[in-house]
Amino acid sequence: MPTPSTDLSSSPQRILIVRLSALGDLVFCTSLLDGLRRAYPDAQISWLAQSGFAGILREDPRIDQLISVPKSDLSSLSALWRLRRKLRAQRFDWVIDAQGLAKSRILAWLAGGRRRVGFRSKEPLAGLLHQTYDKGGEPSDIASEYRYLAEQLTGAPAAAPRLPITSGSRDSVDTQMQRLSLEPGFVALCPFTTRPQKHWFDDHWQTLAGLIAEAGLGRCVVFGGPADRTHAQALVEAMPAGSLSLAGDTALHELPAWLERAGLVIGVDTGLTHIGIAVQRPTVALFGSTCPYTGGADSPLRVLYDALPCAPCKRRPTCDGAFICMRQLTPPRVIAAARELLGAVA
Ligand code: SF4
Structure with missing residues (x-):
């Protein structure tokens, strides 16, 4: 101590x-x-x-x-x-x-x-x-x-990150979900971050959305900020019917309440993914160029990270934009991790 x-x-x-x-x-x-x-x-x-x-x-x-x-x-x-x-x-x-x-x-x-x-x-x-x-x-x-x-x-041990949620935010999110005909238990996708080497590939996200639909895990909802709106809409257009983009449409202070309503969160190394963990939703996190956290959360978490010899390169990728670390995290690997995680918490 x-x-x-x-x-x-x-x-x-x-x-x-x-x-x-x-x-x-x-x-x-x-x-x-x-x-x-x-x-x-x-x-x-x-x-x-x-x-x-x-x-x-x-x-x-x-x-x-x-x-x-x-x-x-x-x-x-x-x-x-x-x-x-x-x-x-x-x-x-x-x-x-x-x-x-x-x-x-x-x-x-x-x-x-x-x-x-x-x-x-x-x-x-x-x-x-x-x-x-x-x-x-x-x-x-x-x-x-x-x-x-x-x-x-x-002098005392510290706990994992948590984000408290007020009843006002819950009520507001529930109202917005009703307006969107969105039921709790959707799959929150968090694809956006500031560094290209932390992104997963668009075709991977779209394939994953198909696998999520096949597995009956829920509607896919893409989250992001206002700057991600166009990209998110393009992603959703190639996803199964019913997929939805909320990028740029969620108030920052209500994000914890939104993600609390998800049945599963899947995301790259980005703030939204960390929010999913902090509101204790089952979360699959995709890491490649940055050091992953693999433990210490008090919520259901699976981290996919392959620890390539070039990783973690952080801000200095050496792969000429190939981003192999993220490319080889394939959609079947992600859906398998998600199913295993959901099976473990069922
Ligand atoms: S250099 Fe290696 S770890 Fe960095 S982005 Fe490229 S493949 Fe990933």
């Missing part, structure tokens, strides 16, 4: 988490939030996040104050100065940089705080923090670095 470092041993009354983006990491970082909330139930916990991502945390009762900052403010000296005044007025005891970037360290420093801590990384300006921690923990566990940081700060 880890023990909290001595200079953090007095209980904080006001804590600020700085984790600005991205969607998946905000989901993972709820492990840190949960650990802090359990250890310090009476503390006021605030979270500073970028406007485009903050919505996913909007309904989380573990957060007392969600501070949303537009991306444009991060490059405006006058906006940063206003933010500094606002944050320093709150006299935080702990400020936790849970991103490990120069910009998040600057924001942590602007916020002040009796103790500023954060991830150790190659990024500059670590001197703005009083203490840094390795991205430790069991690397194959989901959200390992956030859980490890929580353990270092609280």
Whole structure:
């Protein structure tokens, strides 16, 4: 059992988490939030996040104050100065940089705080923090670095990521599902991410949708953001009748409620897939170029990852766009994993 470092041993009354983006990491970082909330139930916990991502945390009762900052403010000296005044007025005891970037360290420093801590990384300006921690923990566990940081700060084991869902979001999603004649138990497909090497192939998705229909697993519903709308619609047009795209049509804060209504989630290494796990739906995750998590979730999870000699290449693929790691995760392999997973939870 880890023990909290001595200079953090007095209980904080006001804590600020700085984790600005991205969607998946905000989901993972709820492990840190949960650990802090359990250890310090009476503390006021605030979270500073970028406007485009903050919505996913909007309904989380573990957060007392969600501070949303537009991306444009991060490059405006006058906006940063206003933010500094606002944050320093709150006299935080702990400020936790849970991103490990120069910009998040600057924001942590602007916020002040009796103790500023954060991830150790190659990024500059670590001197703005009083203490840094390795991205430790069991690397194959989901959200390992956030859980490890929580353990270092609280001395207690940290849980897997979770996203609470309000009854308001459930009701809203149920109403939208009725309008779409969509029953609970659909198969949520999460194909979109920012890096091409993390994508699965369109023909694979379309073949998979056919296999899902043959297996009677449910209607396929493609999720994504507004920028994915056209691509998602093209995917759905080559899928079995009844398949549906909701890309760009779901509010960020309602995504957990949407995925909670799925009977199965299948996705690449992207925020939506992680949300499926955080709302404890059976999830099949497809990994190729990035390090997979294979354990540590408290929900039904199958990860497909072949560990090619060139993997994980992360941001530097060496395969000239062939993306063999993803190509060889064939639709029959994915449907077999899904059936096995659903059989195990039945
Ligand atoms: S270099 Fe290897 S791991 Fe990276 S995308 Fe290509 S096949 Fe996948």
